[in-house]
Amino acid sequence: MAEALVAARDAAGRGEVPVGAAIVKDGNVMAVAGNRTRELLDPTAHAEILAIRAACQALNDERLSGCDLYVTLEPCPMCAAAISFARIRRLYFGAADPKGGGVEHGPRIFAQPTCHHAPEVYGGIAETDAADLLKTFFRDRR
Numbered sequence: 001m002a003e004a005l006v007a008a009r010d011a012a013g014r015g016e017v018p019v020g021a022a023i024v025k026d027g028n029v030m031a032v033a034g035n036r037t038r039e040l041l042d043p044t045a046h047a048e049i050l051a052i053r054a055a056c057q058a059l060n061d062e063r064l065s066g067c068d069l070y071v072t073l074e075p076c077p078m079c080a081a082a083i084s085f086a087r088i089r090r091l092y093f094g095a096a097d098p099k100g101g102g103v104e105h106g107p108r109i110f111a112q113p114t115c116h117h118a119p120e121v122y123g124g125i126a127e128t129d130a131a132d133l134l135k136t137f138f139r140d141r142r
Helices: 001-011 047-059 077-084 127-141
Strands: 020-025 028-034 067-073 090-095 120-122
Touching: 001 020, 001 028, 001 047, 001 067, 001 127, 020 047, 028 047, 047 067, 047 077, 067 077, 067 127, 090 127
Parallel strands: 067 090, 090 120
Antiparallel strands: 020 028, 020 067
16 A cells, blocks of 8 residues: 555645555556546546556556555546456555445445456555545645
């Protein structure tokens, strides 16, 4: 989660919503990314999506079986679906997202009967650090 938090801080420094993600396989960090939606003018450029793309490139595979994803904020529905399609083994996230989350809130993507693959999910990892980053970012914007 430390790598994801660094990526989230970097994202905030670029004026992006501070969300970071890291994908790990067999103890090795395969990819790290922060949000880049504003920079890339791409609403799909969430940290999780960018990390999934980079890890797939690094592993030369569209499936990330055996990989774990660490992300600072509960993934949105779009990212949760991508996590399922990528066959991520475990999802660890920091802060919950009651408004925009898609894992423990909102549509609960992994609980849907149409979900092809549901990772093991562990929330609340470094939750205070992740939530503080978001609160500070939005407070400073107001």
